[in-house]
Amino acid sequence: MKLCPTLALTVLFLLAAPVQANDEGSPTLEGSWQGVIAIAGQELPVVFEISDNGRGDWKGHMLSPSQTDQQIPLTSVSFHDREVTILVEYVGGSYRGKLAASGRSIRGDWKQGALEVSLDLDHHEKPFAYDRPQTPKAPFPYPVEKVKFPNSLAKISLAGTLSLPKDRISPAPAVVLISGSGPQDRDETIAGHKPFAVIADYLARRGVAVLRYDDRGVGESEGTFEFGTTLDFATDAWAAVEFLKTRPEIDPEKIGLIGHSEGGLIAPIVSTKREGIAFLVLLAAPCLPGDQTLLSQSKAIGEKSGLSSEMLALNQQFSRAVFDLLTQPDPDLEKVRDLGARFEKEAKELSADDAEALENLGPILQQQLSMLESPWFRNFLNLDPAEHFRKVTCPVLALNGELDLQVLADLHLPAIEAAVPKGLVTTRRLSGLNHLFQKAETGLPAEYATIEETISPGVLTIIGDWILEF
Secondary structure: OOOOOHHHHHOOOOOOOHHHOOOOOEEOOOOOEEEEEOOOEEEEEEEEEEEEOOOOEEEEEEOOOOOOOOEEEEEEEEEOEEEEEEEHHHOOEEEEEEOOOOOOEEEEEEOOOOEEEEEEEEEEEEOOOOOOOOOOOOOOOEEEEEEEEEEEEOOOOEEEEEOOOOOOOOOOEEEEEEOOOOOOOOOOOOOOOOHHHHHHHHHHHHEEEEEEEOOOOOOOOOOOOOOOOOOHHHHHHHHHHHHOOOOOOEEEEEEEEEEOHHHHHHHHHHHHHOOOOEEEEOOOOOOOOHHHHHHHHHHHHHHHHHHHHHHHHHHHHHHHHHHOOOOOOOOOOHHHHHHHHHHHHHOOOOOOHHHHHHOOOHHHHHHHHHHHHHHHHHHHHHHOOOHHHHOOOOOOOEEEOOOOOOOOHHHHHHHHHHHOOOOEEEEEEEEEOOOOOEOOOOOOHHHHHHHOOOOOHHHHHHHHHHHHHO
């Protein structure tokens, strides 16, 4: 799903690994190597999948399952006298370790920028795979089609999956699923979870057609994601609605939108720019200006992660200064970079615990500053969601998990209630659920990957029951 950036607190600690012994007993790196890096009070799993490229050399990729589903390519792998060296230029990291005599473990260190930490790896017989029991599997008891539809305004074609209810006598109600921030596939895949596939399966079994699609520039969809803004993505969602109206199986008067995270902001924008949206289901939707959303998110995650009050205060000060610069008519990006350097210097002068947690701040800040300079980020900071919520004319169901640390329920649900015209909105604050609507312990993003549940069944029931009232 798409997760709002949290500036200096959204730290991507990417890892590395390598080796074991083959059936003949000679040392080999072939296989899946899995370990955990402990930093800043959190445990971050890492996986290295390594194989022989057929020419006596090694190739493979790295996974950081709690952070991304992306396969990060290994630049090079060397193995001599049980000494292992792996270079991962994509994240500016490297790993050095030694294969144990058993060939089943590697003991070594991961280095990335100024960060250098111990990383021990164990060999696993099978490649890494998530255990996600809720992910629906074919064959399905309803028709499923791969579809393509045009966004004529953007001059691109979008690709998705349409799930249709089985054996309906009359045209069916339908929904378009809109994902959160960042490039997302049609299932909104994150840490092996496929929440949109789960929602589509549940609603199709209850008689509601569902269209989910790859974001522009993702999967089979055309276009370029990196230059798009929230308003651009709203035109993609509207194109999906227009496509559904061409389908004889769909009731054109009963097409609604389900948006998650940033998608929950896009849905009201679509409904107020175009007529004909029957209802909105908003899952963890932001309704405060972008700077307030990001500042509250950053503080909540930092507090739950155990950062000191001094570090939290410094981060808030840095973030506000950056936001003030970026919301100027012609922002000076060099000043933004200078702020980043100053923040790094001051952060390292704090407590030993904070300094340890921020050892790799340099390269991380560079990644974040690059994101801050994107069209999407500056547009997000200047958007006032309430402006769009006030213009909504259709029924709205807004849900938030009480453990959501990215879009805080206690801030955003009251804002939605205040903005949406009276009598149109129903809000629910759901106990024990995080930003993905999983049953959670802490709500921290690093926890998403450790939870088997993709989405609470109770949330699916709430959504389905509410839609079918119309």
